[in-house]
Each structure stands twice: as structure tokens, then as C-alpha cells.
Amino acid sequence: MRKALAVGRKEFWQIVRDRRTLLILLFVPAFFLMLYGYALNFDIRHVRLAVMDREHNADSRDLLASFVNSTYFDIVATPTSMAEIERMMNTGEIRAALVIPEGMSRDLRTGHTAYVQVLINGDNANTATTVYGYAQAIVRGVSAQLQLQLVGGRGFAPPIMMEPRIWYNPELQSTLFLVPGLIGFIVMISSVVSTSLSIVREKERGTWEQVRMAPISTVSYVVGKTIPYFFISLVSAFLIIGAAMLLFELPVRGSWLLLLFGASIFIIGALGTGLLVSTLVDSQALAFLISLLISLLPTFILSGFIFPIASMPAPIRVITYGVPARYFLVILRGIVLKGLGFGMIADQFLALGVYSVVVLGLASVRLAKERG
Amino acid sequence: MPAVTVRDLTRRFGPFLAVDHVSFDVEQGEIFGFLGSNGAGKSTTIRMLCGLLKPSSGTATVGGIDVGRDPEGVKRRIGYMSQRFSLYELLTVEENITFFGGLYGLDDRTLAERRAFALDMAGLKGRERTLTRDLAGGWRQRLALGCAILHEPRILFLDEPTGGVDPVSRRQFWLLINRLSESGVTVFVTTHYLDEAEHCHRLALMHSGRIAALGTVSELKNVFAKRAVVEVRTASPMEAVRALDDLPSVEKTSLFGTALHVWLRPGQRATEPLRERLDGLGIHAESLEFVQPSLEDVFMDVVERAGGTAA
């Protein structure tokens, strides 16, 4: 342990003096933040919708049919209470819910306006905005048709109006959605890229061979080397959360301790990934490329950071199960935006844990081999 | 008991034989030089002896320990300086020393003592806070040596420690090696430089993975003592080589910069036939005289007989 600490101290000084690494850690995330600002509007289809139809007549069925025929929505559940809707929304089973109130037809035909509720999960502001737009368009379409059909019986008040409810992120602030993704992203950079580069750099420079001569086990060495990265990643993750709380009024609705726990497992998995890369290659350029391919890009594209996983084609969706950030984002958004407790997201913790164990196992097998 | 015993040590990389059945002993306190051109297999041998690389076959014991069986035991007892510069450039002089001391598990008191020793040895007292990156080559090398012996190993392996260092620094470095040897440390050192070989008690000439010759410097030279080598100075050495090569009394010729070394066949000692042939072809020779074969002659000869060319 003393030896591992000696290694950790050395690594820390190296990081502090290596301006390039620090710059990468600080500016790359900012760069992606800007990039995100220009992000396009994504075409979203097959949004998982729950329907609670309290009217059960021809009018309500017509409205439902319009939702289904648009192909933007798939009706995946028909809950019977608000509590049930809330549960489904929490677990991510559904992204939106349509509530048709009792008495809709009567309101329609008596010249009143009937209000249908559309509940949308707002944690992903981008998706939520789009979903909101689709729902609005469908309701307006139906409403316009009804207006023609019923023209004799009523004035100019629209027959149906949509009453939107955005959950978790009522103002649809994209930052709120972005910050958890950004945290996952930064942690991935500082962990995977820096770990793999720092070991491969030692191989390239020749210090690795010198260190292998010392009576220290590879495991102690590697543990010592990754300690500083672990803490730096953890600190930077919480700095971003702090900054987002100050600047964007990011709420942290859940437990800080749980947040710390989730971030730690995620970071350990990321460090393991970096280690694994470093055991596979001998040049920094290659290490950087591979790190990029297996961590940065998937974290950006396949984790649900920007593109919702649910709207990906099935084969791609399968791949996302191997992307640790996928689970981490659910954990983060769950804790920060929804205030979920451990029980609601235990499966995500488990998946992250499995990922870390597998990656670390592979890396230590490779390291042991390299020694021979 | 010898400090290092090597028997039939062999290492293959795929079908390629990098080290081919090498055997030798190194005595305690000896400076043992490993001389050879690029790719001769010097580093591969050293890395096997240090337990960094598994031998394909053969055995080696270092400090009485079988490297194949207990590489970790060997690592604890030896010091090693790899061919490449092995310090952290972004750490200060002192931080490097502290780091390597920590790796070897030195306690605080020993570390303080050894730090002072290493700083003194490297001539870096008062520059503890300098970044290693900013040190000149000679200082870096001496600091690397200091870091390699913090744990006071009795056997030291140095792989081309003076590569890329100026001649003055090289001389200083060899003074340090001599001092270590005098204090009883066994030093196993590889080098490209023939002039450095003169510092070694014994030398092994390595070529294409084999030890082509082994002995003290004077023993190696003595192999050729009975042979006459004539040094010919001329303005047109290439023509001279062609003119002399097929003389019956000449075994072979080799170019040495501007001069030409002519090896006479055993028993031959006359320079007249050489002079006659050159004059006959109108090649002017400034001088023609017997010389003591240098280590370079020996090395060239060994390499040629092994059927290769020296780099």
C-alpha cells in the first residue's frame, strides 16, 4: 500500500505539471457543450405512450386513433390511475401519457372546450420538446376536424385543447437534461483516455520497463496510478453538478450519497476500460484512437446523452447495453431530476457493477500475461 | 560463486533467434562488458537476466537465484537501467528519487540517506527542485544511475547507459561505475562504444545472438598478437584495398577511416611486397608500419568470421 501511494503521488505531480492533459480535461467538455448547442432537431418516432381513457366512446377512440396513426406514438400501456402513470414514467417504461377526461363528448357538443392532458417526461428536453410538438399538432388536427363536423352546434371556441404537463423539468431546460450527460461524458474522458494514455506513455518512454523491474506487483502499481484519476474524475463530476446548480438551477432532488456511490462505480468501470485499452496497445496514438472509439463516441451517441435510446433501431439498441454511460445517465437523471431512491434504479447500479467487474477482470488477466 | 551464471540462454521471437545459446559467468565485483552492434541481442540478454523476459530455453542464475524460477526474487536484488531514458521528465530531481525509493519500499530514514547519496553522486546537490526535463544528458544519466541503486543492489545491469551522452559525461559516468565496482558491486554493462570497452574487466563480443569472443581486453587483443597488422596511410585507400587484397602474403584488408589495416598471413612479416605492389600501380603510400591490433580490429575480425557485417 505504501508503494501504491508512492505511485499515486508521482502520478499526481505528473498530471498537475502536464498542462496538456489538464487542458483536455477542462476544455473538451466545454467544446462539446457548444457543439450540443447547435444540435439538430431529432426526428423521433414510436414514443412510448400510456393512455388513460376515462371516456370510452367513439370520440375518445377517434382521438386515440389519430395518435396511433401518426406513427409518432405507440400505445404501450393503459393504466387506470395517475399513480400508475407516475410509476411507469419513473421507470422509463413510458415517455408520455395521454389522459382523456370523463365528459369529453358532452363538453364537445355543448359548445365547451374539452381539455385532454398530455404528460411528458421532460428530463430529456430535446425529446420532450419534439414530443410536445407532435402531440400538440395531433390534438389541433382532431380539434379542427371536429369544428367542421359540429359547426352548427357551437361557436368558435376550439372543441379540444391540449393541457400539457412536463414532468421533472417543467421549463424544458435542456441544460438540466444535458448536465447529467455531460458529467458522464467528462468522467469518461478523464478516466478512459487519461488512464490508457498515462500507462501507454510510460511504455513508450521506457519508464514502464524501469518500473516493472521494481519489486512492486503490477496490481499495486496500477492501483496507485489510477487513484489520482479516480479522485480527479470524482471531483470534476461534483464540480459540474455544483456549477449547474448555481448557474442553471439544477435541482438535486435525490440523495447525495447515492450520487457519490453511482459516480464511483461508473468511474471505476471507466478506469478499468482505460486499463484494458492500455494493455492492448503500445502507442499513445493508437491508445487515443481506441479510447475514442470505445468510450467517447459511444458515450456521446449511444448512451441516451442526446439521442434517446428508445428511438434507435433495434440492433443499435442492443449495442447500447454495453455502454456503461447508458446506466449512469439513468442513475444521474433519476437521482438529480426525479429524486429517485436506490430501489427504483437498483438494476442500473447492478448493470454498472457488472460492467466494472468484467472490464477490470479482463484488464488484470491481460496485465498478468504481460508480465510473463 | 559467480554473481551471474548463464548457460545456453536462448530467446526466440517467432522463428527469429535473438539470443542463441549464450553461456558465460560474471564474477562478483567485476565490470563485465557486453559489446555488439545494433540488434546483436544485448538488450534481449540483459532483459532475460533481469527477469523481464522469459528465456525460450537455457538457464541463468543471478545472485544465486534462478531467474526462470524466481524472477521477482532477482528483481529485488539487482539494479537495472534500461536502454531508454527511464526517469519521469515532469518530476523534479527529488521527486524522481522519492518515487523510486518508494517503489523499492525504503523507509523514511533510509530514503533520506540514499537520497543524499544519489544527489551527491549525480552532482545535483542544490538542484533538487529542477524538473528532470531541464537537465542536460550527463546529469540525467547519472541521476538515472542513482535511482537504480537506491536500494543498494549488489548486482547492477546497465543497458547502454552512455548512449547519446557527450564524451566528458561518459568519462564521468565510467568513473562512477569504477567506484561501484571497487565497492564490490558487480556491473554488467552493454555498449556500442569500443573505447568504453577498455574500462571493462572482461568483455563479451556479441554478434547475431551469439558470443563471438570473450575475455579480458588484453586477452582479446592477444589472440592477434602473433599476427602482423600493417597500417597503410594513403590518399587513395579504395584503390589500395583492391591492389593489396589479392597479394599472396595478405590475408585480408580493412578500411579504418583514412587508413588501411592489412592483415598478413601467419608467419608473414615483410612489408616490401606491399610497397612494391602499390608503387607498381602508381599508388602513393605516405606510410607503412606495423601496429598493435586495436579492439576494433578484433571486433571486425570476429564479425567477419561470424559471417556478417558490423554496423
Ligand SMILES: Nc1ncnc2c1ncn2[C@@H]1O[C@H](COP(=O)(O)OP(=O)(O)OP(=O)(O)O)[C@@H](O)[C@H]1O
Ligand atoms: N519483443 C521483440 N519482438 C520481436 N523481436 C525483437 C523483440 N525484441 C528484440 N527483438 C529483435 O531481437 C534482436 C536483438 O535485439 P536487442 O534489442 O537485444 O539488440 P541490441 O543488441 O540490444 O541492439 P541495440 O544496440 O540496438 O540496442 C533485434 O533484431 C530485434 O529486432
Ligand SMILES: [Mg+2]
Ligand atoms: Mg539494446
